[in-house]
Amino acid sequence: MTDIFELAGETFDSRLVLGTGGITSMETLDRTVRASGTQIVTVALRRVEASADAAMMQVLDRCGVRLLPNTAGCRTAREAVLTARLGREAFDTDWVKLEVIGDEHTLLPDAVELLDAAEQLVADGFRVFAYTTDDPILGRRLADAGCAAVMPLGSPIGSGLGIRNPHNIALLREAVRVPVVLDAGIGTASDAALAMELGCDAVLLASAVTRARDPERMALAMRQAVEAGRLARGAGRIPRRWHAEASTQFEGLPDL
């Protein structure tokens, strides 16, 4: 069964986007990316003295994944726009995962700076994937600004707390026409499945895999969870009921 994921004019088979943050070795990265089946991987830029070994890019190139540079760590629209432009220069792509955080304690998005940066980057020709809160109104503003995808958090980055407000994620899904990618907070496979069941088009995660005891195995779990959640969403779950409804008929029950 074909189930194509369209993102910024490109098509993908996988609906799992993998972040590389927290990966412990290049061999693990290689095995994890392959196990995840992902076709899109996020990367960052840092001062060269503090950057990853050059082998990281060789591994990702060998895996054949598309790169999605992020603006992690930026706190103002100005910083994020400059970082996005540096990412475009380094990685030769106009894709950017736009991340503008409000503080280092929560790493929650700063809505005002985020929207400002999104507008500037869209005007500059970027395909903007906006990491945002789970606020459906802000999601709509970002989509209206021309973002290629809206990426609400399930819970704070790296927290592993899962999706704290499933209702908001479902509302956000209804509020925009662009792809919605659940980004941040995923702790385990059931969280990823829930994101897809809520109608998200894809899931972006890093820590849940890279910091798992066995990243390769968790990557496979996430791959299958995303696929299962997507299938369940399409299949249509049964309504929740307050009381039981027998699955075996009562008619013809013998008098014993």
Added chain:
Amino acid sequence: MRVNGTAVDVADGTTVAGLVAARTEGHGRVAVARNGDVVPRSTWETTTLAAGDVLEVLAPTAGG
């Protein structure tokens, strides 16, 4: 001038391309900011560093 947060002396006439070559061995994907603006790769050879410049020389790293 400052390069990646550290005060450094650079020979007169050094270009961005020269700075990159000296600092990013092995890295294929590099970006440079000079005084708060991107220096496009196409101008690295022709952009000469000046006293007081603030430069950031960046390379890929893992990120979420």
